Amino acid sequence: MAEVLERVEQRTQQCLVCEDAIATLGFETQTFNYGPVANGVELSARVPVWTCAGCGEQYLDAEAEDIKHEAVCAYLGRLTPAEIRSVRVAFGMLQEAFADFTGYGSASIKRWESGTQIQSESVDKHLRLLRSLGLAEATKRTAKPRLPEFRMPISASAREQSRRFNLRPAVHVPEAMAA
Secondary structure, X not given: OHHHHHHHOOOEEEOOOXXXXXXXXXXXXXXXEEOOOOOOEEEEEEEEEXXXXXXXXXXXXXXXXXXXXXXXXXXXXXXXXXXXXXXXXXXXXXHHHHHHHHOOOHHHHHHHHHOOOOOOHHHHHHHHHHHHHOHHHHXXXXXXXXXXXXXXXXXXXXXXXXXXXXXXXXXXXXHHHHO
16 A cells, blocks of 8 residues: 555655756665674665656655664664654653753753664663653643742842852962062
8 A cells, every 4th residue: 555655646856966857756675784884784674765867866865864763773672763752742841841851961862853863772761661651641740840949038148149259269479479
């Protein structure tokens, strides 16, 4: 059935190689290497391929790269970027809030969700645990804003003194010794 949809959905665009002719979208199973050259593995994925009618060149786009990334995630047994995003969204959190909640850096979460980096095995297990335990709803109900709480009001003069505080006060060196 997927092949039928592929034939029905004929997409074209200007060729990105020669910029002169029209390229047509097709699909093919491609193999690619993952890992170090010496002991890497060969993976395969069915990807969209653009073929130019004029110059005959074939090229891949971002969608094909995403599909290859998902094949690597499947090989490693890791969540895909879309699955990581769905865990975060289930908690009803933006990336920054999810980073605070999990203790991971927001930059790492951005890299995992965009597919520029694959999360480690331990992070993957933690994310799967969050997803499988169904903590999203419970967390939404019990989450409190992380604002500092003071037991008593701080006076304006105390705030001013704290701004001027130096751990090591400036040492005055007499001019005679400085020369």
